[in-house]
Amino acid sequence: MRVIAGTARSLPLKCPKGMDTRPTTDRIKETLFNILQPYTQGSVFVDCFSGSGAIGIEAVSRGAKKAYFIENAQAAVSCIEANLAFTKFADRAVILKQDAISALNSIFEKEVDIVFMDPPYGQELEKQMLSVLRNHRYVTEETLIIVEADIKTDFSYAEELGYEIVKEKKYKTNKHMFLRLTR
Numbered sequence: 001m002r003v004i005a006g007t008a009r010s011l012p013l014k015c016p017k018g019m020d021t022r023p024t025t026d027r028i029k030e031t032l033f034n035i036l037q038p039y040t041q042g043s044v045f046v047d048c049f050s051g052s053g054a055i056g057i058e059a060v061s062r063g064a065k066k067a068y069f070i071e072n073a074q075a076a077v078s079c080i081e082a083n084l085a086f087t088k089f090a091d092r093a094v095i096l097k098q099d100a101i102s103a104l105n106s107i108f109e110k111e112v113d114i115v116f117m118d119p120p121y122g123q124e125l126e127k128q129m130l131s132v133l134r135n136h137r138y139v140t141e142e143t144l145i146i147v148e149a150d151i152k153t154d155f156s157y158a159e160e161l162g163y164e165i166v167k168e169k170k171y172k173t174n175k176h177m178f179l180r181l182t183r
Contacts, residue, residue: 004033005062013086014083015054016076024118032169033058040064042064045113045116046112048116048129049119059114061089064113067094068093068095101128104136112143114146117129126153130145130161134161144166146176150175151175155177164180166180
């Protein structure tokens, strides 16, 4: 696993050992950031269920001014800290070591530009997160929310929660859903 592009291009990243994390492949990460390219520069980026921190680090490498890393597993947090030190991005990062829903209350930004989440599959955590996110002042109609989910995950509830699905990108076994609040 490595940083794909930007100021930390090609730098290798550590990944937590074990089966508790599912690192996004370099190919999927590159596709994702090709889509996000117009939105990343100067953004405030939130990486929920961060794992190794690779997605948030990629955002900073590509010009995000600040990234929040939300992760509650100590092994993963240690990995994020090591990766931020190695890429020299620690000064543009905030690590929130707590469960993702609680951590959303620890973000004190006027506006967040991009929220990315890759929760464990099959637990409906993405629905819980979307339900909570819509009530935070820093999530506006301009905030782009991306959910990485199993390809079979149903998002038919998004509209009733106040979201519009603006894009869906499918891969072999998973997909990225791009949403915005409609308020």
